[in-house]
Amino acid sequence: MDHLDRLESQSIYILREAYHHFKSLCMLWSIGKDSTVMLWLARKAFFGHVPFPLVHIDTSFKIPKMIAYRDKLAHEWGLTMVVGQNTQALGEGMNHTKGRLICCGALKTEALRNTLSGAWPRWRMNAEGRYEEDTNREPYTGVIVGARADEEGSRSKERYFSPRDKNNDWDVADQPPELWTQFKTDFAPGTHIRVHPLLDWTEVNLWQYIEREQIPIIDLYYDQGSGRRYRSLGCEPCTASIVSTSRTTDEVIAELLTIKTPERAGRAQDQEDPHAMEKLRREGYM
Amino acid sequence: MQREQMNIVIVGHVDHGTSTLVGRLLSDTGAIFPSQVEKVRGICLRQGKEFEWAFLLDALEAEQDQGITIDSARCFFKSERRDYIIIDAPGHKEFLKNMVSGAARAEAAVLLIDAHEGVRENSRRHGLLLSLLGIGQVVVAVNKMDLVGWDEAHFRAIEAEYRAFLAEIGVVPRHVVPIAARDGANLTTRAPEAPWWDGPTVLEAVDGFQKEAPPTDKPLRMPVQDVYRFNAQGDRRRIVAGRVETGRLRVGDRVVFAPSGKTSTIASLESFTNTGTTEAAAGESIGVTLTEQIYVRRGDVMCHMDSRPKDSTLVRVTLFWLGRQPMEPSKRYKLKLGTAAVEAVLHEVRSVLDASTLETDSQKAHIDRFDVAEVVLRLRSPIAADRNQDSAPTGRFVIVDGYDTTGGGIVREMLEDAQAGLRDAMYRRQFEWHKGHVLMSDREARQGHRAGVVLFSGGAGTGKALLARHLEKALYDRGLNTYLLDGNNVLLGVDHGESGDHEATREQLIRRYGEVANLMTDAGLVVVSTTNTIGLADHQKIATLVAPAELVAVHVDPTAGSGPPQGPTLSSDLVLSDVSDVGACTARLMALLDERGFFHMGDHAS
Numbered sequence: 036m037d038h039l040d041r042l043e044s045q046s047i048y049i050l051r052e053a054y055h056h057f058k059s060l061c062m063l064w065s066i067g068k069d070s071t072v073m074l075w076l077a078r079k080a081f082f083g084h085v086p087f088p089l090v091h092i093d094t095s096f097k098i099p100k101m102i103a104y105r106d107k108l109a110h111e112w113g114l115t116m117v118v119g120q121n122t123q124a125l126g127e128g129m130n131h132t133k134g135r136l137i138c139c140g141a142l143k144t145e146a147l148r149n150t151l152s153g154a155w156p157r158w159r160m161n162a163e164g165r166y167e168e169d170t171n172r173e174p175y176t177g178v179i180v181g182a183r184a185d186e187e188g189s190r191s192k193e194r195y196f197s198p199r200d201k202n203n204d205w206d207v208a209d210q211p212p213e214l215w216t217q218f219k220t221d222f223a224p225g226t227h228i229r230v231h232p233l234l235d236w237t238e239v240n241l242w243q244y245i246e247r248e249q250i251p252i253i254d255l256y257y258d259q260g261s262g263r264r265y266r267s268l269g270c271e272p273c274t275a276s277i278v279s280t281s282r283t284t285d286e287v288i289a290e291l292l293t294i295k296t297p298e299r300a301g302r303a304q305d306q307e308d309p310h311a312m313e314k315l316r317r318e319g320y321m
Numbered sequence: 322m323q324r325e326q327m328n329i330v331i332v333g334h335v336d337h338g339t340s341t342l343v344g345r346l347l348s349d350t351g352a353i354f355p356s357q358v359e360k361v362r363g364i365c366l367r368q369g370k371e372f373e374w375a376f377l378l379d380a381l382e383a384e385q386d387q388g389i390t391i392d393s394a395r396c397f398f399k400s401e402r403r404d405y406i407i408i409d410a411p412g413h414k415e416f417l418k419n420m421v422s423g424a425a426r427a428e429a430a431v432l433l434i435d436a437h438e439g440v441r442e443n444s445r446r447h448g449l450l451l452s453l454l455g456i457g458q459v460v461v462a463v464n465k466m467d468l469v470g471w472d473e474a475h476f477r478a479i480e481a482e483y484r485a486f487l488a489e490i491g492v493v494p495r496h497v498v499p500i501a502a503r504d505g506a507n508l509t510t511r512a513p514e515a516p517w518w519d520g521p522t523v524l525e526a527v528d529g530f531q532k533e534a535p536p537t538d539k540p541l542r543m544p545v546q547d548v549y550r551f552n553a554q555g556d557r558r559r560i561v562a563g564r565v566e567t568g569r570l571r572v573g574d575r576v577v578f579a580p581s582g583k584t585s586t587i588a589s590l591e592s593f594t595n596t597g598t599t600e601a602a603a604g605e606s607i608g609v610t611l612t613e614q615i616y617v618r619r620g621d622v623m624c625h626m627d628s629r630p631k632d633s634t635l636v637r638v639t640l641f642w643l644g645r646q647p648m649e650p651s652k653r654y655k656l657k658l659g660t661a662a663v664e665a666v667l668h669e670v671r672s673v674l675d676a677s678t679l680e681t682d683s684q685k686a687h688i689d690r691f692d693v694a695e696v697v698l699r700l701r702s703p704i705a706a707d708r709n710q711d712s713a714p715t716g717r718f719v720i721v722d723g724y725d726t727t728g729g730g731i732v733r734e735m736l737e738d739a740q741a742g743l744r745d746a747m748y749r750r751q752f753e754w755h756k757g758h759v760l761m762s763d764r765e766a767r768q769g770h771r772a773g774v775v776l777f778s779g780g781a782g783t784g785k786a787l788l789a790r791h792l793e794k795a796l797y798d799r800g801l802n803t804y805l806l807d808g809n810n811v812l813l814g815v816d817h818g819e820s821g822d823h824e825a826t827r828e829q830l831i832r833r834y835g836e837v838a839n840l841m842t843d844a845g846l847v848v849v850s851t852t853n854t855i856g857l858a859d860h861q862k863i864a865t866l867v868a869p870a871e872l873v874a875v876h877v878d879p880t881a882g883s884g885p886p887q888g889p890t891l892s893s894d895l896v897l898s899d900v901s902d903v904g905a906c907t908a909r910l911m912a913l914l915d916e917r918g919f920f921h922m923g924d925h926a927s
Contacts, residue, residue, distance in 0.1 A: 036535060036604045036605070037323045038323050038324070038325070038326040038404075039323065040604070040605075041326075041604060043606075044564065044604055044605055044606040045606075047564075047606040048546070048564050048606050051546045051547055051562055051606070052546065054547070055546060055547050055619065078593055079592075079593045079594065080562075080606070081549065081551065082549070082551065082556075082558070082560060082591050082592070082593050082608060083551075083556075083593045084551040084553055084554075084556070086551065113553070113554065184394075184395040184397075184406075185395075185396075185397050187380070188378075188380020188381070188394070189380060189381060191378075191380065191394040191395050191396065192380070192381065192391075192392040192393065192394050194422070207381055207383075207391075207392070208381070208383050208391050208392075210392055210419065210422075211418070211725055211726055212418035212419070212421060212422050212643055212719075212726045212727075212729070213422045213425070213726070214421060214422065214425045214454075214717075214719050214726065214729045215425050215714075215717060215719075217657050217718075217719040217726065217729075219724075219725075219726065221655075221721055221723070221724040221725070222724055223724055234395070235395065235406060237397055243323070248594070295354055295355070296354060296356060297354055297356060297357065300356070309360060309363070309364050310381075310382045313380070313381060313382060314382075
């Protein structure tokens with residue numbers, strides 16, 4: 036077994052543990068490379084099936100190509116696709132000019148929290164590829180998230196199975212012990228568990244795996260001829276592309292082996308405060 | 322070509338400098354971007370502090386405010402030799418749970434000791450825990466050598482003291498290295514202050530750790546994670562999923578599932594991307610189909626016939642306790658080992674060790690937070706496990722109290738319990754059984770429900786016989802193949818009023834009763850059994866005799882407190898104190914059987 040085999044096997048083990056223990060389980064799919072790899076791992080774990088819904092929080096500011104790609108893949112792979120949105124805040128004109136962290140809080144964190152709990156409507160893709168309100172409002176008790184330890188400091192301290200309390204808060208100063216592959220699968224009513232199958236993967240591991248498995252990642256990650264590409268995907272106004280001529284996965288890997296800037300340098304909300312990501316994540320951000 | 326990758330943990334007493342070492346190591350090996358160093362410089366400047374290497378790791382706001390590590394961080398760095406995940410573990414006793422969480426992910430460790438403070442409480446505790454967690458490769462670094470003027474004699478004294486301690490717990494460090502982490506001295510480059518030092522730097526010592534190969538040459542162990550039947554898109558496969566922890570397997574292998582004792586043959590290895598694979602080995606997460614559709618459940622361990630793990634309800638272990646409440650003999654816990662989860666009680670405390678001093682207390686009857694103890698655990702039903710020294714993945718466990726993991730440990734020995742003889746007989750019987758062309762699994766598949774036994778016990782006149790009859794009728798009405806096995810009828814026929822030595826007769830009676838029930842479950846029936854002969858103490862025996870069919874034990878006892886029903890005890894699934902409302906009790910039992918998967922084939926279908 037090489038290192039990618041080990042990472043894959045561990046991630047599959049985690050996904051199967053999650054599927055066994057959580058009756059109401061979902062996977063967050065941001066359409067980015069991480070959660071798309073995670074989706075691929077789920078298809079491997081469950082022999083071609085994805086036996087839980089994929090949840091996407093649509094801030095309405097995503098790059099339009101991302102939405103088209105989401106719906107195309109959902110259709111082709113037979114996914115149960117569920118979308119949540121903070122329609123009220125959007126109706127009141129929320130956008131990043133009101134403050135990036137305020138905007139992230141409303142359109143991502145709050146939308147996620149209320150979509151997971153079922154307090155707000157969820158839209159589910161039907162057989163014709165259109166979205167209609169989901170009749171299932173049951174709270175999700177297990178939420179699979181594609182966070183990686185090498186992205187930033189607060190993620191480096193995560194558990195594979197990480198509890199969130201009734202208010203969706205992450206008590207980062209008092210996390211439960213996690214020994215070997217005995218994960219926290221017992222939890223009080225009203226709380227839920229975030230599951231992190233990709234914690235030990237690095238950005239380079241991910242791209243090596245994409246190359247090995249030929250995973251169809253959205254093409255925004257590759258230079259399309261403009262001499263720029265995205266290294267991390269988010270909302271259009273707050274995500275900067277990087278100067279790069281990498282057109283293939285191999286070229287992306289070669290570029291990452293020499294790059295001298297962090298992966299999320301193009302994500303404006305991270306730069307707002309030294310602990311911006313920890314604060315967002317403590318309140319439920321992925 | 323992919324590079325080798327290794328997980329290592331850095332541990333040590335609080336303030337002995339683990340985060341500083343890791344931060345400096347990351348920076349010196351180019352794993353940290355200049356922008357990240359600048360970010361930390363900014364934070365330190367705002368707090369009016371000198372530059373803190375530790376802040377590269379201690380990223381949490383609370384950690385930086387208090388200047389301590391709260392939780393283990395994973396960091397990534399490369400040497401020329403390989404790639405590393407380096408886990409920076411907290412040194413504060415309060416965060417020991419976070420230290421063991423970090424250390425449990427590691428393959429090797431660096432233990433850090435402050436040259437000025439010397440060997441402290443957690444230097445010893447962490448050393449002991451590392452050995453319990455199975456981390457054999459250890460390097461010791463004596464830090465802050467600048468504070469003692471790089472005095473070799475001082476260094477040698479600490480080295481001797483700590484080596485003596487580690488020897489007591491069976492750990493031999495590969496190197497003991499004098500360093501000053503803040504200045505990067507003897508981390509990646511040699512310290513000019515210590516010309517007397519001719520050993521390796523920390524990085525060289527770490528690069529000297531050996532990557533252990535997956536244990537493919539040990540006996541096969543694959544704990545069953547789940548059994549899938551995905552009906553979507555016409556998929557009819559029934560897949561037994563799990564990770565091969567040790568050994569290897571091939572299509573066509575005859576396998577046994579311990580402790581249930583069911584046997585079958587591997588028909589195929591399933592995969593989403595690689596079709597046609599016929600072999601798998603330790604480390605791989607796989608799925609297999611079997612030639613016979615036997616009922617297999619999570620917690621069973623798939624292994625080869627000739628090298629089974631031991632099954633028992635009594636396990637001698639070494640455990641460490643992290644719970645805020647002590648571990649007590651009167652409480653029930655959940656033990657999780659492999660994929661099995663079973664109720665456990667503290668059966669016997671043999672000795673309790675203060676992990677910071679290695680002083681033992683053989684009088685103590687409970688286990689306090691941070692203690693390490695030699696104990697015997699008694700389990701509600703048998704599990705299949707190995708001694709940790711033979712197979713670590715199937716020889717280690719955690720203890721759950723309520724919702725929380727409060728302890729962990731390793732299996733020292735699977736003790737013989739009262740069922741050992743019967744269990745061997747059961748395996749032999751399974752093996753030698755002359756099968757027909759129609760198997761129990763075929764019957765179960767056609768009738769759409771499992772075979773099993775509901776065993777009622779309790780004194781005469783408690784109302785259990787009437788309840789058993791109602792349950793049989795309810796099962797029958799639901800369409801199940803069921804039969805009421807009244808103890809009297811077995812006495813009348815099979816035993817034919819034999820007499821003799823009372824105890825011997827009783828043992829024979831129980832054995833015969835179990836064998837009759839076993840024939841019936843083999844015929845696919847749900848046996849509802851009621852008898853005065855069989856008491857609480859005999860439930861396990863009957864369960865062993867009817868295995869691999871499942872047994873649900875119901876005890877009726879009017880003295881067992883007021884109101885129905887009581888939770889499970891170690892010997893029965895349900896205790897009923899009041900059976901006057903037969904309808905309600907029957908409904909409760911039907912729900913229990915549903916919970917236990919009697920009404921379907923037990924697969925995780927979607």
